[in-house]
Amino acid sequence: MEHTSTPPSNDRSGPASSVIPRRFLDLLAILLRSPSVVGAEHSFFRVLKRELEERGAQVSWYEGVLVAQGARPKSVMFSAHIDRHGLVCTGPNEFQYAAFVASARSDLLGNSVSEQLMNKIVHRFESESVYAYEPWSGAYHGSGVIDRAYICEHRNNLIFELAGMNHLAAGTPVAFQDRLKQTDQALVGQLDNVLTAAALVYLFELGFEGTAFFTAQEEAGKSWRYLLEWFRRFGETTNQLIVVDTSPYPDLEAAGQQHVVLRNKDANATFNEPLTQRLSHLCDELGLRYQFKDRYVEAMNAIQKAKGEEPSSLGSTEMGRIIAASNGLVDGTTLQIPTSGYHTLSESAPLASVSGFLNILSGLCGLAQPAEGRLDV
Numbered sequence: 001m002e003h004t005s006t007p008p009s010n011d012r013s014g015p016a017s018s019v020i021p022r023r024f025l026d027l028l029a030i031l032l033r034s035p036s037v038v039g040a041e042h043s044f045f046r047v048l049k050r051e052l053e054e055r056g057a058q059v060s061w062y063e064g065v066l067v068a069q070g071a072r073p074k075s076v077m078f079s080a081h082i083d084r085h086g087l088v089c090t091g092p093n094e095f096q097y098a099a100f101v102a103s104a105r106s107d108l109l110g111n112s113v114s115e116q117l118m119n120k121i122v123h124r125f126e127s128e129s130v131y132a133y134e135p136w137s138g139a140y141h142g143s144g145v146i147d148r149a150y151i152c153e154h155r156n157n158l159i160f161e162l163a164g165m166n167h168l169a170a171g172t173p174v175a176f177q178d179r180l181k182q183t184d185q186a187l188v189g190q191l192d193n194v195l196t197a198a199a200l201v202y203l204f205e206l207g208f209e210g211t212a213f214f215t216a217q218e219e220a221g222k223s224w225r226y227l228l229e230w231f232r233r234f235g236e237t238t239n240q241l242i243v244v245d246t247s248p249y250p251d252l253e254a255a256g257q258q259h260v261v262l263r264n265k266d267a268n269a270t271f272n273e274p275l276t277q278r279l280s281h282l283c284d285e286l287g288l289r290y291q292f293k294d295r296y297v298e299a300m301n302a303i304q305k306a307k308g309e310e311p312s313s314l315g316s317t318e319m320g321r322i323i324a325a326s327n328g329l330v331d332g333t334t335l336q337i338p339t340s341g342y343h344t345l346s347e348s349a350p351l352a353s354v355s356g357f358l359n360i361l362s363g364l365c366g367l368a369q370p371a372e373g374r375l376d377v
Helices: 023-032 042-054 098-102 116-123 194-205 223-234 271-284 293-306 318-326 351-365
Strands: 019-021 058-062 067-068 076-081 087-092 094-097 129-132 139-152 158-161 173-178 185-190 211-215 238-249 260-262 289-292 330-340 347-350 374-376
Touching: 019 023, 019 351, 023 042, 023 185, 023 194, 042 211, 058 158, 058 223, 067 194, 067 223, 067 238, 076 194, 087 098, 094 098, 098 194, 098 271, 116 139, 116 211, 185 351, 194 211, 194 223, 194 238, 194 318, 194 351, 211 223, 211 330, 223 318, 223 330, 238 271, 238 318, 260 271, 271 289, 289 293, 318 330, 330 351, 347 351
Parallel strands: 076 211, 076 238, 238 330, 260 289
Antiparallel strands: 019 374, 058 067, 067 211, 087 094, 087 173, 094 158, 129 139, 129 173, 139 158, 185 347, 260 330, 330 347
C-alpha cells in the first residue's frame, strides 16, 4: 500500500539485461490464483509455506507473518506483504471492501474513509467476476459477479451487491477472479503484492540463505505491527531490512521510464542512508534506471506551491511505519517495482522492471540466475 500516484522522473539510465525466468513466471501464476484477501490471508500462508519448504526454507508461522529462513538468516532480510484487495460478506447479499473492514474504518469510530476514495473505488470493479473461499483452508465456496456498488448514505460506507452469492454467511472473504497475463510489454494482473512475494520465494530456489518475511494486512495498515512484534519477540534488531513492493504510476509509459523505484524517506520516516545508497550503486552496476520517488514528489510540490496548489504526500510505506514505531530497533529501506493500474485487476509491471528487480535481488544475495529457461523481454 503506497498512497502516492505521481508521474515518473529519471535519476539514472543505462542498458539492462531483460530476461525473466520461466520458473518464476510459473510460480507467480500459481500464487496469483491462490486467494489472499485482506484480513483472510491464512489459506495463502498455507500455500506459501508449502512452496517455501519445497525450496529448502525453514518456515515459521506467527500471527500475521510467515518467516522463511536459510542457513545464514541475518545475512540479508527482505519483507513483502501478501494481502490483496477483495471483499468480505457483512450480511445477506451485502459485501464491503475488505481493507476498510480490516482497518475498522467507518463513521462508527470516527475514522471514516474519505468520500473521494470511496468514489474512486465504487466504479473500479463493476461487473468483475469474484469467488468466495473458506479463509483457513481456501476451500471454494462459489462464484459470482459484482452486480452493484454504491455508497450507503446512512452509514457513509461503500457497499457491494453480488449476483449468485446470496448463500454466503457474514465473514466470508470474496476474492477477484484473476490469472496472470502477459503482453509484449508487461505482466498484468492483481500484482500488488504477490509479484514481489513470488520473487522472494524464487530466491530460495536460487539458494537464498537469508530471511524473508511475508506479512498480512498491509493494505489495512497493520503489517508493520506483525513484523515489529517478531523482532521484539526474539530481541532481534536490524538496520538492513529491505521492504519490497509495487509503486504506482499513472500509465505504463510512465512506469517504464525507470526499472525500479527507490526512496530516501516517506511521510513517516527517513530510511537507512547507507543501505539506500547500496541499492542505487548496485543499480548503476547493473545498468538499471531508477527513481528516488520522494525527490520527485518534493520537486513537484515546489511547483505546486508556487501555483498555490495543495502539495502531494510523500506516501506511506510499511518501511516508514516500522522505522517510526520501533525506536531504532528496525531500520532499512525499500525497493519497488513501478506499475500502472494500481489496485486493479489490470495492474501492469513492465517486463524490463520485473527482470531488473530480480537481478537486483540476486545481486544483493550473491546468487546467479540460471541461464536456461528464461524469457527474453
